[in-house]
Amino acid sequence: MRILVTGANGFVGQNLIVELKNQNEHEIYAFDIDTPKELLSEYCRKAEFVFHLAGVNRPKNNTEFMAGNYGFTSELLNLLKQANNTCPVMLSSSIQAELANPYGESKRAGEEALSAYQKETGAEVYIYRFSNLYGKWSRPNYNTVVATFCYKIARNEEIIVNDPSSMIDLCYIDDVVKELLNCLQGNPSIKEGYGFVNEIDRISVGELRDLISSFKQSRQSLTLPQLDRRIEKNLYSTYLSFLPEDQFSYPLKMNVDQRGSFTEFLRTSDRGQVSINISKPGITKGNHWHHTKNEKFLVVNGTGVIRFRKIDTDEVIEYFVSGDKLEVVDIPVGYTHNIENLGNSDMVTVMWVNESFDPKRPDTYYVEV
Incomplete structure (x- = not known):
């Protein structure tokens, strides 16, 4: 036409x-x-x-x-x-x-x-x-108050x-x-x-002003908007379109030691937390279990093994994982677990947990597998 x-x-x-x-x-x-x-x-x-x-x-x-x-x-x-x-x-x-x-x-x-x-x-x-x-x-x-708010908040203007x-x-x-x-x-x-x-x-x-302001603050808190709420999802997309072109990226706090690093990526109020774990060759991390907290591990680079042991038994279960074959491993409650890097290079694991970490209620108990 x-x-x-x-x-x-x-x-x-x-x-x-x-x-x-x-x-x-x-x-x-x-x-x-x-x-x-x-x-x-x-x-x-x-x-x-x-x-x-x-x-x-x-x-x-x-x-x-x-x-x-x-x-x-x-x-x-x-x-x-x-x-x-x-x-x-x-x-x-x-x-x-x-x-x-x-x-x-x-x-x-x-x-x-x-x-x-x-x-x-x-x-x-x-x-x-x-x-x-x-x-x-x-x-x-010019067009709407939303455009004005997004533009000014993204640039720290009053x-x-x-x-x-x-x-x-x-x-x-x-x-x-x-x-x-x-x-x-x-x-x-x-x-x-x-x-x-x-x-x-x-x-x-x-509320509009506060909501758009929260999008800017989310880079520090790592929280995602409530994306099942139509207006919040659409406003967030709009806000991102107003970011200054030299501010598309933002740094994350990496917790680094001799074993590698652990970096929190995203938090949500009702969908848990996503983090990136990097393990050096030969390093084992974990050796703990949870009552209610559950996780998903996805190795995206390197090779390793995830081990489980139900806390009231002696049997150890092993899952071998590799970035060459992406496979999600669920971490069930009641099992102490760890992950070991078996390769010669850094192993990178995407880790999701069903609730964001609360230091007052960690639900984490250290027990060797």
Whole structure:
């Protein structure tokens, strides 16, 4: 399908276009403020669907609202009429179209122009009133408070919140793109005459600030967000997209001695802890057991043996492991266990335990295998 996307370099436009390209079945006409104006007439002749995403959010002068949100919409629709092209048109509007402010009034004027166009031409039109969109490629101090918070927190800049209890509705860009693709396929979500995105999350500004701040702190605490919570998962992905390019990495604390090292990698509140264990040749580590704590060992480099002995028996069980054949070994409770490096080079083991270490409740008892 031949698809015209206005506002192609904007937040929604970028995300939509890359997904349309992923489908590898569309010819995309990308139009933005720096595109030669004469191309718009050509695109309006050829287009089979129009995503009209162009608009003005934060101009230097309020008069630019009406010119950008109503004036350009009218120009686009006139070009479609001149080309006798009645293909479907989707308009990106805002919940502020209900409000009596310059931005809202300009958005409402654009909606009215599109509705009048539909009555005149019979073309299918879809008006989406979006609210507080967020995600990768959004602009701080322009698109949403999420972008501003992510950008500033990642750079240790001050965040000012006048009313932490104020509630806002957030809509993630991937959910927006999914809905726009549904619209393209003739299956839009419509309620009371307006298109909408089903996935909306409500959060206070104070909670939003604290949550994004916790993502920055997680590099020190090694904790992961609550990823089964949609808003937290999406906000975390968004925050990472705002990291300064020289700060993608961060160091871990390595506990090093003559035997090798042990380094904690990740912690979670309900999914345990992941660590990396490095053993020197000939070194044996472990010789302890647990009541409830259980582990999984995965040797990813080197060769070794994991030994078990049920604490009330004399029988020793051995599992030989190697990075050449990845194999997970479960460490059951009630068995004292150790791991020995049998090779000539360092042995690297990924270790998962079902609960993060608590020095007040270690549940670890030292007994030789």
